[in-house]
Amino acid sequence: MADTAGLQVDEHLRSFVEGELLSDVDLTADDFWATLARLQERFAPRIADALARRDEIQARIDEWHREHGAGSVEEYEKFLTDLGYLLPEKSPTIDVDRVDPEIAEVPGPQLVVPSTVPRYALNAANARWGSLFDAFYGTDALPQDGELAKGYDERRGAQVITAADELLDELFPLAKGSHADATAYRASADGLVVDTGATGTVGLADPAQFAGFRPVDGDGRGAVLLTRNGLHLEITIDPTTQVGTQHHADVADVVLESAVTTIVDLEDSVATVDGEDKALAYRTWLGLLRGDLTAEFRKGGKTVTRRVNPDREYTAADGSDLTLPGRSLMLVRNCGHHMTTNAVKAADGNGAYQEVAEGVLDALVSAVAGLYDLQGKGPHTNSRAGSVYIVKPKQHGPEEVALTVELFGAVEEALGLQANTLKIGIMDEEKRTTVNLSACIAEAANRVIFVNTGFLDRTGDEIHTCFTAGPVLRKGDMKSTTWLKTYEDRNVDVALAAGFAHTAQVGKGMWAKPAAMAEMIEQKIGHPKAGANCAWVPSPTAATLHALHYLRVDVHGVQDEIASRATADRRTLLEVPVTDASSLSAEDVTHELETNAQSILGYVVRWVGMGIGCSTVPDLEGVGLMEDRATLRISAQLVANWLQHGVVDEGTVRDTFARMAAVVDEQNAGEDGYPAMAKDLESSESFRAALELVFSGAAEPNGYTERTLTRWRQRAKAAA
Numbered sequence: 001m002a003d004t005a006g007l008q009v010d011e012h013l014r015s016f017v018e019g020e021l022l023s024d025v026d027l028t029a030d031d032f033w034a035t036l037a038r039l040q041e042r043f044a045p046r047i048a049d050a051l052a053r054r055d056e057i058q059a060r061i062d063e064w065h066r067e068h069g070a071g072s073v074e075e076y077e078k079f080l081t082d083l084g085y086l087l088p089e090k091s092p093t094i095d096v097d098r099v100d101p102e103i104a105e106v107p108g109p110q111l112v113v114p115s116t117v118p119r120y121a122l123n124a125a126n127a128r129w130g131s132l133f134d135a136f137y138g139t140d141a142l143p144q145d146g147e148l149a150k151g152y153d154e155r156r157g158a159q160v161i162t163a164a165d166e167l168l169d170e171l172f173p174l175a176k177g178s179h180a181d182a183t184a185y186r187a188s189a190d191g192l193v194v195d196t197g198a199t200g201t202v203g204l205a206d207p208a209q210f211a212g213f214r215p216v217d218g219d220g221r222g223a224v225l226l227t228r229n230g231l232h233l234e235i236t237i238d239p240t241t242q243v244g245t246q247h248h249a250d251v252a253d254v255v256l257e258s259a260v261t262t263i264v265d266l267e268d269s270v271a272t273v274d275g276e277d278k279a280l281a282y283r284t285w286l287g288l289l290r291g292d293l294t295a296e297f298r299k300g301g302k303t304v305t306r307r308v309n310p311d312r313e314y315t316a317a318d319g320s321d322l323t324l325p326g327r328s329l330m331l332v333r334n335c336g337h338h339m340t341t342n343a344v345k346a347a348d349g350n351g352a353y354q355e356v357a358e359g360v361l362d363a364l365v366s367a368v369a370g371l372y373d374l375q376g377k378g379p380h381t382n383s384r385a386g387s388v389y390i391v392k393p394k395q396h397g398p399e400e401v402a403l404t405v406e407l408f409g410a411v412e413e414a415l416g417l418q419a420n421t422l423k424i425g426i427m428d429e430e431k432r433t434t435v436n437l438s439a440c441i442a443e444a445a446n447r448v449i450f451v452n453t454g455f456l457d458r459t460g461d462e463i464h465t466c467f468t469a470g471p472v473l474r475k476g477d478m479k480s481t482t483w484l485k486t487y488e489d490r491n492v493d494v495a496l497a498a499g500f501a502h503t504a505q506v507g508k509g510m511w512a513k514p515a516a517m518a519e520m521i522e523q524k525i526g527h528p529k530a531g532a533n534c535a536w537v538p539s540p541t542a543a544t545l546h547a548l549h550y551l552r553v554d555v556h557g558v559q560d561e562i563a564s565r566a567t568a569d570r571r572t573l574l575e576v577p578v579t580d581a582s583s584l585s586a587e588d589v590t591h592e593l594e595t596n597a598q599s600i601l602g603y604v605v606r607w608v609g610m611g612i613g614c615s616t617v618p619d620l621e622g623v624g625l626m627e628d629r630a631t632l633r634i635s636a637q638l639v640a641n642w643l644q645h646g647v648v649d650e651g652t653v654r655d656t657f658a659r660m661a662a663v664v665d666e667q668n669a670g671e672d673g674y675p676a677m678a679k680d681l682e683s684s685e686s687f688r689a690a691l692e693l694v695f696s697g698a699a700e701p702n703g704y705t706e707r708t709l710t711r712w713r714q715r716a717k718a719a720a
Contacts, residue, residue, distance in 0.1 A: 005033035008345040010275025065469035070576040092442035098385040102329035106230040107533035107555035108260030109543040114269040115281040119295035127259035130544030139517040182249040187213035212314035259543035262328040268629040269614035275343035286369040291378035334362035336394030391425035397432040398439040425450030429457035452507030460633035464703035470578035490568040492531040510536040528553040596635040597660040603627040605686040609675035640697025
């Protein structure tokens with residue numbers, strides 16, 4: 001650790017900041033560290049007060065539930081109001097400037113990608129455009145009969161071509177006939193011309209859907225650009241390719257505008273426990289904004305270098321030049337107020353050094369990296385409007401949102417940025433924020449560009465809030481509760497009432513089954529139909545398939561309709577999701593315990609043992625599920641709650657975890673670097689961490705998992 005400006009700084013982080021982050025901005029190393037020291041001195045005590053207030057509130061709620069159980073909604077409402085937990089409703093109208101159209105006007109999928117894996121981050125940034133042919137060919141979005149032939153399977157290719165024709169007929173119908181009849185696509189002064197054997201030449205039923213083209217070259221290669229609901233679709237023409245040769249109109253691909261926005265994550269999907277990890281995460285964010293991030297990997301026996309894609313050039317329908325972004329608009333998710341980091345330590349005034357607030361460090365680094373984009377120092381532009389978009393998670397109520405707004409203002413002042421350059425995305429994932437969402441938005445009315453629901457973290461907080469009221473419902477049963485439906489509906493209602501339409505994003509949560517694309521296509525259309533102009537997906541391929549929903553649903557029209565409905569009743573959010581232990585059969589209890597134990601272990605062993613913060617973890621039935629700290633939180637809290645209320649006992653929990661450790665080991669057999677648990681449970685940091693998450697779940701503030709994971713990961717790294 002090096003001393004500077006009263007701070008002790010990890011050498012990995014110091015080297016990154018001074019050698020990379022500050023390499024081409026008008027900010028010296030001394031100024032950077034002095035700014036961080038001032039921010040820490042100003043905000044760390046305020047953050048500590050906010051965390052103490054959380055603990056005070058929870059202690060009072062625990063006491064009330066011990067006395068009243070679940071109580072009645074009327075009694076609970078009065079208690080929470082008297083406590084200062086439930087605040088008066090506000091009627092804010094947001095007034096946010098310099099917002100990019102990807103956030104304000106273009107509904108579409110949103111990726112969340114760990115910042116610690118540059119290759120994944122580049123894939124996400126480049127997922128602004130995705131191949132529909134590939135998405136159909138390689139997933140269960142189209143039913144598949146038998147095994148595919150090696151290389152290119154022409155039978156599967158024909159199936160893909162037919163499905164694409166049907167999709168074009170649905171979304172971009174011709175004035176007559178079908179896209180299946182097309183023999184050529186070409187542009188003319190009158191718009192799109194489609195040659196067909198049956199009907200001669202035809203155009204689009206809606207000529208306004210023709211947006212542009214790339215002229216056909218000497219080899220017959222070109223493109224047609226169409227648009228619907230603000231998104232674009234390119235019909236790529238190339239008779240020299242294998243697919244183009246097979247296609248009836250020389251079409252090599254249909255490319256969809258897919259991941260309109262991407263959140264580069266410094267929080268729930270990463271395992272950053274020291275300065276080395278933080279430097280890696282920050283380097284990815286910086287490289288994306290500078291446009292110089294690269295990743296090398298082996299493919300087909302060759303080394304492939306991946307970098308961010310350039311913009312896409314077309315001739316517009318009116319003959320002018322048309323440039324469309326080649327990359328997803330990127331936001332960055334910082335850590336919540338409750339996190340500290342040993343990457344930097346600050347003197348506490350008593351001769352000792354304490355870890356700095358991780359969210360303060362994140363905010364400063366995120367903004368300094370943003371200078372490269374704001375000042376046009378890279379080959380590409382992220383925010384054409386001139387903003388830096390920061391998603392702030394795990395805020396409890398409007399006071400904490402106000403604290404974040406003040407922090408962002410202080411960072412802007414220190415860097416000489418125009419006020420409100422740093423925008424805020426509010427994660428609606430804690431109950432005190434949910435019930436006071438209008439007041440939270442009011443505190444950030446000049447900065448907020450995003451509110452988002454997330455079932456898992458929100459349910460984790462719901463369990464912890466009512467921890468002493470009784471045994472909570474099984475995880476699957478939570479999804480059908482009244483409070484959850486109200487939570488999802490009310491988030492949209494409050495946001496639209498505050499003027500989010502055509503200004504900010506109203507988001508919905510993650511599709512957790514990366515391989516189940518047919519199921520996603522069937523179900524996730526519910527998000528745009530619910531008024532969400534963005535929703536999370538687990539992969540670029542999923543983004544391309546989810547984009548179909550936004551092509552089908554006019555989200556702006558849906559939002560207009562929703563804006564006229566009555567706002568969902570806030571009191572419904574106060575219904576406590578507990579049950580009578582006697583209503584749970586022995587089989588129910590065993591299955592729920594095994595399911596959650598396996599989920600916890602499957603995630604924790606990768607986090608603690610391998611430093612992987614986001615994984616596709618197979619469940620007991622072998623279905624791969626996306627897991628991050630949000631999924632861990634709900635699972636650990638549920639088992640801890642059942643343990644406290646006697647639904648399960650400590651011995652049963654330990655025995656179940658031991659059995660499930662063997663299951664998880666078997667599921668990961670053969671994976672390089674996997675630290676098996678079952679052969680020596682007592683020496684396994686991962687197994688011990690998993691048990692601690694359950695046995696300390698009642699006492700851990702808000703049921704968060706980060707502190708336990710971080711401590712055990714640090715031990716595992718030290719022992720490696």
